[in-house]
Amino acid sequence: MSARTAAKYATGLAIGVALMVATGACCEEETCRSGLTSSTTSTGTGGDGTGGSSSGTGGGGGSSSTSGTAGGGGISPADDACVGDFAFRAAGMSFTEPTSAALAAALNEMTYSGQEHPITVVLRSSDPNAATIGASVSVYDEQTYMDSFATGLEPTFSPADAILELGGFGTASPAPTGYLRARHLAGVLDLELTNLNINAGTSGGCAFAFITLDATIPSAERSKSIQTSTGTNTIGDLGGGDPNNDLQMRAIFMAETIDFDFSSL
Numbered sequence: 001m002s003a004r005t006a007a008k009y010a011t012g013l014a015i016g017v018a019l020m021v022a023t024g025a026c027c028e029e030e031t032c033r034s035g036l037t038s039s040t041t042s043t044g045t046g047g048d049g050t051g052g053s054s055s056g057t058g059g060g061g062g063s064s065s066t067s068g069t070a071g072g073g074g075i076s077p078a079d080d081a082c083v084g085d086f087a088f089r090a091a092g093m094s095f096t097e098p099t100s101a102a103l104a105a106a107l108n109e110m111t112y113s114g115q116e117h118p119i120t121v122v123l124r125s126s127d128p129n130a131a132t133i134g135a136s137v138s139v140y141d142e143q144t145y146m147d148s149f150a151t152g153l154e155p156t157f158s159p160a161d162a163i164l165e166l167g168g169f170g171t172a173s174p175a176p177t178g179y180l181r182a183r184h185l186a187g188v189l190d191l192e193l194t195n196l197n198i199n200a201g202t203s204g205g206c207a208f209a210f211i212t213l214d215a216t217i218p219s220a221e222r223s224k225s226i227q228t229s230t231g232t233n234t235i236g237d238l239g240g241g242d243p244n245n246d247l248q249m250r251a252i253f254m255a256e257t258i259d260f261d262f263s264s265l
Contacts, residue, residue, distance in 0.1 A: 078167035082206040083128055087147060087260030089120045089138060090211070093253040103238035103247070106228045110182040110189075114254075119180050120147065121198060121211060121255060122155075123162065123169055124262070131162035133171050135178040135196055135213065141261065148264040153179040153190060170199040178215070180251075186227040191235070193249070194218055200255075209255045217247040 093111040095104035111118045120138035125131035134155035138147040155178040158171045175196040182189045193215040200209040222236025222243060239247040
């Protein structure tokens with residue numbers, strides 16, 4: 001299973017649990033995305049019949065055939081495609097495999113609260129044919145009343161080939177760099193990420209997103225320390241493996257749109 005397929009599967013599963021709109025099953029080719037509309041056909045014992053157009057003998061005991069968009073209990077319509085400029089700020093975060101168990105536990109402790117905003121995903125898609133995605137730490141400016149990326153932690157955006165669809169968006173090619181912020185017991189950890197793959201399912205007219213982030217933690221970040229309730233450890237100690245190797249990470253999180261200073265990019 002490819003990394004992109006695995007990320008899309010994790011996103012779809014998490015969205016279902018969170019009662020959000022699923023973006024659909026992943027296709028084998030990257031250009032093949034989820035089905036965006038649905039229709040149902042049913043045959044059974046009469047009744048008045050609802051949804052779509054009906055034919056057949058209704059009423060007492062007749063048979064009816066109904067085709068069209070499902071009514072109550074059917075598949076909800078997909079969300080809008082996010083065409084424009086959007087900034088989705090994380091409200092809490094959860095780390096899963098392939099993040100090492102010890103590192104996931106440490107990062108989860110520091111980012112679990114919805115009051116924590118470890119990362120902001122920025123989608124620039126005013127031109128859908130040149131959409132691009134970046135993700136890093138954002139901070140609020142009391143003068144502009146908007147967020148912008150923290151100075152020195154600006155991300156490198158993905159190539160202009162992000163994928164837009166009804167109910168979701170994602171990186172077709174990884175964003176080269178970004179940062180994640182965890183407030184631990186001894187201060188703030190800004191963790192550099194590379195090769196960021198992002199897959200998002202949206203709802204509320206692109207007001208909310210459920211995002212899966214797969215990324216690499218470069219080996220140079222292994223020496224950074226994080227203090228949790230279990231003590232102080234380095235990222236490398238928690239990540240394990242060869243001290244010269246990079247670490248793989250996956251995070252899932254809810255996010256909501258915020259006002260962002262796009263002129264700062």
